[in-house]
Amino acid sequence: MDKLKKPAAVLLGLAMTVGLSACGTSNDSAKSSTAPGANSSSPTPAAKKEKTKLVYWTFQRHDADFIQEKIKKFNESNKENIEVEMTMMAENYAQSLDLAFTSNQAPDVFGTFTPAEFSAKGYFEPLNKYMTDNIKKKFDGMFNENDNMFNGNIISFPNSGATLRLIYNVDIFEKAGVKPPKSLDELVETAKKITEVGKKDGIYGWSLPYKSPASALNRSLMPMAALNGMSDGYDYKAGKFDYSGWKPLIEALRKMKTDGSTLPGSESLDMDPMRAQFAEGKIGMYISYSVEPGVYKNQFPPKIKWDAAPMPTIDGGEPKGTAGPGGGIWLSMSSKSKNKDAAWKFMEYMYSDEMQTAYHELGYGLSVVPSISKAAKEPNIPGIKNFLLTKYDANWPLSPQGLKLEGKTWQEEFGGYILVGGDLDKIIQSVNDRYNSALEKGAAAGTTKKVVIPNFDSKSLQGK
Structure with a gap:
């Protein structure tokens, strides 16, 4: 056993x-x-290794x-x-x-x-x-x-990568008369409408596993930034960290908290308890990886119909970058x-x-291994279709690694703002200063390397 x-x-x-x-x-x-x-106690044959x-x-x-x-x-x-x-x-x-x-x-x-x-x-x-x-x-x-x-x-x-999508409760979307949002404004408004329709039944428009800021924001804020042409906060042309472009993304998540559209208690939820809430029909939408179909098939059979859609861009237009599936x-x-x-x-x-x-x-x-992906059949699992690779699923160059950061990570700083507020401009400046200080010290010590690509264009990462 x-x-x-x-x-x-x-x-x-x-x-x-x-x-x-x-x-x-x-x-x-x-x-x-x-x-x-x-653990059998039966004797092993003398000749057996x-x-x-x-x-x-x-x-x-x-x-x-x-x-x-x-x-x-x-x-x-x-x-x-x-x-x-x-x-x-x-x-x-x-x-x-x-x-x-x-x-x-x-x-x-x-x-x-x-x-x-x-x-x-x-x-x-x-x-x-x-x-x-x-x-x-x-x-x-x-x-x-x-x-x-x-x-x-x-x-x-390498083995396999994970694409990122907006996962949504089809049943509550239909009841609220909304469609998957394409812009940040639509994201906030959609979460609000779902909450207005579903709150009496304990249904809220949005959630993330905020108990772990890294888990919550690595699967949402960072890939949305990358899709909008801003990678993981690193500016490849300038060779430094700059999170200022993330401001509208962070503010959208904050708005869904302050207007009551975020599931109460999300700040104390790990990923699996949050998935359980979604499977029960209590969450309208969230952003996560292509592992979700397997999770809902094997761990949390959903009581609702669900599907996946592209993540929203800032203005609802075509993505300016890509969200990398990783897989290396x-x-x-x-x-x-x-x-x-x-x-x-x-x-x-x-x-x-x-x-x-x-x-x-x-x-x-x-x-992500060509010899496997070319010969393998399309995954046979409910909900996987809209997670399959598109031109907007491609990896970025690696940003500087191995930084010895002083103070809180960007996930902790931005996660704190989303949940309790503060002066976002000052928070972003502090994050920029500390990450760039760590980059300079690491480069001087030889423990990390700056990455500078003068003519870098995030749209060039997109497939054909």
Whole structure:
């Protein structure tokens, strides 16, 4: 039988090893799965190779059942007698990895996360020496410095990306007589109309998982800015950070809070509790990734009809940029693994054409690997159609990475304004000053590099 672990237990075990007193959460968001029979007490034949046990950590919840099933198949079929145990840590993932590496309990393979930060900490084992000719051909041209490669050391391979769309409750839209908004003004007005119609039934026009500003705004404010030609706050022509162009986007989210269109309690919601509210029909719309169809199919069967539409632009016109699907990273090998050859065997399996094709076709992610996306069938999952790649889904150049920022992040600053208000001009100026100060210090210390593209044009990123 599969073993279940709560993150409180996982974190507490790590914390006790390094002498920390408390670092868990009460969230039931981590579980381990071992193939049936893995703990059998039956004797092992003398000629059979000794079992090699690997630990795999992931922060992805939407594909957990699929990955568990594939790991079970690997455990039962691999000839090297390798057994993989998976831990799904949807909350406190970065903190848990830090504790695991500090206490010499790091997983052998883990979902790649904050690559610049974790590369600087030495968490990644370079994969270059493991790469076969077939792997080099498959991922040719897909390795980028400060993304999945650092100083020439490849730390992860591409798999699938995630497009971003406005997800909306079709039933309440029809009842309110509104259509998916195309501009920021329409976004605010649509949320207001939905709330007017649905408030008596506990239905509100808008929500985001504001408990985590990064989760809320990385999936909404940042891609909307990119779609409007402003990337992640970095000005490639000037070679500096400038968030001033984000002002109308931030103000739109603030308006939906002050006019009562935002679901009450959104400031205390993580993503899954918010999804549960949407599935119950209590939220009119929100912005998120193309993982949502899989989530609603497997975790939160909706009681309402829903669909996805393009994110609004500032003025309702054609996008001036693109919202990048990412996809350059997926799995990494731990530099502290004691079984690196076995870990590579597992990674080979996970990156196999069969595995990546199934991942794409079942809708867990949209493959960015050309050999997979060209041969695979269109994902077979309700709601995925309007998430499929368009000319407006393309990655931007990488902005400077590895900044050592003093004070709050832009997500914390802008998230605070959206929820409680303040002087937005001063907040934006403070964010600009601190990010540029970190950029200058990092460039001087050699820990980061400025990126300057004098003739950069965000519209040139768009496909044909």
